[in-house]
Structures are given as C-alpha cells and as structure tokens.
Amino acid sequence: MPSRRIDIIDGRTALDAVRAADAAGSTPQRTDLATAVRYLLQLLDEKAPGNSVEVRVPPFGAVQVIQGPRHTRGTPPNVVEMDAATWIALATGAEAWTDAETAGRIAASGTRASLVDVLPLRP
Template identity: 60%
Template sequence: MARARIDDGAGRAAVRAALAAVAAGNSASRDIRAQAVRYTLQLLAEQAEGNTLEVRVPPFGAVQCVAGPRHTRGTPPNVIETDAATWLALATGALPWADGLASGAIHASGSRATLIGHVPVLPLP
C-alpha cells in the first residue's frame, strides 16, 4: 500500500518552518523536520521517477528514484544517505550537491549515486 501523499501546502509550510528554525539557531520539532524531509523526498520521487537510486534520510524516510536499471532485492547498488538538515539544504538549493559531497555530509555509493540535475526539488528564495 502506498503512503498518503503530503499536501503541498502542509509540506511547504513544514519546510519553511524547519528552515526558519535553523536560521534562528534552533532546531525545529521532530514532527516538523519529519514532515519537511518526507515532503521533499516525495517531491524528489515525483520529479525523478525510477528505481535506480535510493536516497535515505534516517530516521525520517527513504525513496527510490532516478530512471535506469531497477533494483529489486538486497542492498541497493546506488545509495545516497545524509542527515535531515543536510537533505533540507540540498532539497531547497541552500547547499550545492558538490559542496555537500566534499564536506562529507553526504555519503554516496555506487556508479549512479548522484543527485546532480535532481536537486533542488523545492527552490526557495
């Protein structure tokens, strides 16, 4: 059974609240961070349909995305994993892919483990 889709209004509000908390030097509530991460992962999966790459943002969610060879069993060959703050920065355009990768905040394994051309999913001014 598929997960319920997060409403765009609620998702955008969660992303803005999470980013505002970070900008103020605080951390948003776990519920706000979870909704913001899940919403932006949902956008990624919709914008980059496929099953070649698994993007993980523990403990909040993971999606398979990007067109190409389908992964069906065992450990996925192409995986990207990062924390919630880094993911939200990537998803909104505040952090370029190359900078996140170079800093070690993003862990990418596999020949197709890149989000170049797929992030940001929700550019914010």
C-alpha cells in the same frame, strides 16, 4: 516512499517552520523536520521517478528514484544517504551537491549515486 501523500500546504508549512527554526538558531520540531524531509523526498520522486537510486534520510524516509536498472532485493547498488539538515539544504538549493559531498555530509555508493542533475527541487 511514505504511504501517505503529503499535501503541498502541509509540506510547505513544515519546511517554513524548519527554516524559521534554523534562522533563529534553534532546533526545529521533530514533526516539522520529519514532514519537511518526507515532503521533499516526495517532490524528488515526482521529479525523477525510477528505481535505480535509493535516497535515504534516516530516520525519516527513503525513496527510490532515477530511471535505470531496477533493484528488487537486498541493498540497492546505488545508495545516497544523508542527514535531514543536509537533505533539506540540497533539496532547496541552500547548498550545492559538490559542497556537501566534499564536506563528507553525503554517503554515496554506486556509479549512479549522484543527485546533481535533479537537485535543487526549489519547492
């Protein structure tokens, strides 16, 4: 989790900027994309606190969530990784988990590596 909490106004502003760029068919600003990803990871951590699943959205952030066995060293047993666009689509409800997983846009390993029960976040 990022050390600095992202203010709701900053998070929503960045998310709106990313959505506007996508709607216009352009590439969002990297700072907006990074802030939007981190804000949504922060919301996920608030909704499903825990340490059993690590969600990675390189290069912008990672968070450990979901109640269960705690992981302390090395690679966690349950890892979910995806790109920023996929994460934003899943977190906001623009895409379903199963659709992104079937399309190969989610790399998930481990028996608990699914966020289907906690997404979308609907920020």
